[in-house]
Amino acid sequence: MSVLSLAVLISGRGSNLQALINACAAPDFPARIHLVISNNPDAGGLKRAKQANIPTHIINHRDYPDKASFEKALHQALSACPLDYICLAGFMRVLSADFLNKWPHQVINIHPSLLPAYKGLNTHARALADKQQEAGCTVHYVTPAIDDGPIIMQEKVPILPVDTVQSLTERVLAAEHRLYPEAIRWLAGKNR
Ligand code: GRF
Numbered sequence: 001m002s003v004l005s006l007a008v009l010i011s012g013r014g015s016n017l018q019a020l021i022n023a024c025a026a027p028d029f030p031a032r033i034h035l036v037i038s039n040n041p042d043a044g045g046l047k048r049a050k051q052a053n054i055p056t057h058i059i060n061h062r063d064y065p066d067k068a069s070f071e072k073a074l075h076q077a078l079s080a081c082p083l084d085y086i087c088l089a090g091f092m093r094v095l096s097a098d099f100l101n102k103w104p105h106q107v108i109n110i111h112p113s114l115l116p117a118y119k120g121l122n123t124h125a126r127a128l129a130d131k132q133q134e135a136g137c138t139v140h141y142v143t144p145a146i147d148d149g150p151i152i153m154q155e156k157v158p159i160l161p162v163d164t165v166q167s168l169t170e171r172v173l174a175a176e177h178r179l180y181p182e183a184i185r186w187l188a189g190k191n192r
Pocket of ligand 1: 013
């Protein structure tokens with residue numbers, strides 16, 4: 001099985017980044033994180049990366065006049081080392097087709113719903129309002145349309161009658177932390 005070289009893109013607390021860091025710490029896990037990039041200088045995930053001795057970059061979209069120049073800086077930073085996959089983990093910028101075409105089938109994301117249901121934000125509140133019986137999370141390839149690319153792997157989470165947005169968020173997040181490493185493991189097997 002090949003050992004995948006990953007970059008992780010974050011904007012916030014980075015609990016999914018932490019799940020990937022933890023998975024990669026196991027000697028038999030078929031991936032290593034070589035780079036963490038945040039568009040937000042205050043992202044909590046940056047600290048997690050530093051604690052794990054992973055090089056970090058801050059590429060703040062606010063420092064660039066437009067999306068094209070922000071994405072050019074992102075592309076340059078990502079090109080510094082050979083990468084198999086760019087893993088979005090709570091990365092709150094929409095990437096353009098121009099950027100994604102430079103990394104074909106290499107940009108993946110984790111989303112807190114069973115796509116194609118509940119694309120976008122506030123997924124759990126909407127699922128509860130619709131009285132759904134099942135929630136979950138999805139790892140998928142990133143395409144220019146938001147939360148729309150081909151699905152790699154999903155984990156279902158039952159919705160309980162007592163669930164609140166908070167309790168459901170917590171259970172789905174725990175599932176996310178299992179699913180992202182599992183999806184990476186599967187991709188490593190596929191790339192053999
Ligand atoms: C996760 O729920 C992820 O699915 C979504 O944003 C959240 C990021 O959380 N895209 P964290 O920064 O990984 O803790």
